[in-house]
Amino acid sequence: MDENVKVFMEKVMEKNPGEKEFHQAVQEFTESVMPFIEKNPKYKKAKILERMVEPERAIIFRVPWVDDKGDVQVNRGYRIEFNSAIGPYKGGLRFHPSVNLSILKFLGFEQIFKNSLTSLPMGGGKGGSDFNARGKSEMEIMRFCQSFMMELFRHVGPNTDVPAGDIGVGGREIGYLFGMYKKLRNEFTGVLTGKGVNWGGSLIRPEATGYGAVYFASEMLKLKSDSFKGKIVTVSGFGNVAWGCALKINELGGKVVTLSGPDGYIYDIDGIKGEKIEYMLEMRASNNDRVEDFAKKFNAPFYAGKKPWEVKCDIAMPCATQNELDLNDAKILAKNGCILVVEVSNMGCTYDAAKFATEKMMYAPGKAVNAGGVAVSGLEMSQNSMRMNWTAEEVDKHLHQIMKNIHEACVKYGRVSKDKVDYIKGANIAGFVKVADAMLDQGIV
């Protein structure tokens, strides 16, 4: 490791003890940008990197609610308002029992550069709760969302901080959160994105993360004069992101053969298409958090407790959660002839897996690949400000162009040779420059 990176990381670790996901995200980022900062002393002098790793504000709050039995439950809520140099804080809310400060800080930190890459005016933020939706009733989910917003409403607003969904927060939860915000503020504004299309939501927002990821991967393949046509694709997860990927991959002539959940993975050799894709939405809404139901319904083999990376494929797309693909998985993928690892989940690959995949296959990081989700959130904000709705074609056209531009920016800053691009470096530096320059312009604040 570079000496400057080492010294910097020691300070980050000392100041943020135990936050291992946050350390991981900062280290990956710092290894890319440190050489760039050394070459551009204006960033070094203004201590831009030291300022960037410190959230502007981190809010932690109590979320009490009453379950169906009448018992009182207490969860912890968070909102990390990380960086507002280029726009209001923007980023999702994650409701999952694994949620803690480290995870939300890593997500908020990555969100800064992802949002910058979209070229839209959005700062970086993230929030959520350790709430576990598994086995909860519809009314319990509603009461939890309402209690969460009873505190969050003081900290957010359409020009301050605009949350959206993430794991465990979809259209249903956004609806309950929005309803309570509107009641408390007596204002109908675009304070959240991912809203229903009848009340301010944007067409294509549900599809955007998956579509955008496939558009980005198509650009990577195009560099090699290749495409999705005829490709076998392994996908992990079964939620909104995996769903959008499956739709677009089918449209482009590829075949998705796996889905996964915390319980294991399913292998569907006929390909996941048509009603099978629609069934993914039912699994999500059931609050069961498992894919074995799919195996039973469609008669596909189910591998309990295993990850889909052992299946032979051309393209692997982790769409579930952080660190779901490690070095050993990456080695198996390469050995089985996989040519491309497209990280769709945030930090879906461990750092050594990402480096290995960059070297031996092709790899692109989540903050570039999955930026289509937040990009269409940005377009939802624009439509809300104008009090207008664009057609699906119009939104999709913008999304496609934004993903092409992000790919181009990654190539610009990440090209290592005629036929090799380091997308980690490209995405990090391209995302950094815009935010760093805005911070310089705005002084020491």
Ligand code: 2IT
């Ligand atoms: O990780 C992400 O970019 C999201 N969960 C979406 C954030 C957003 O504001 O749409």
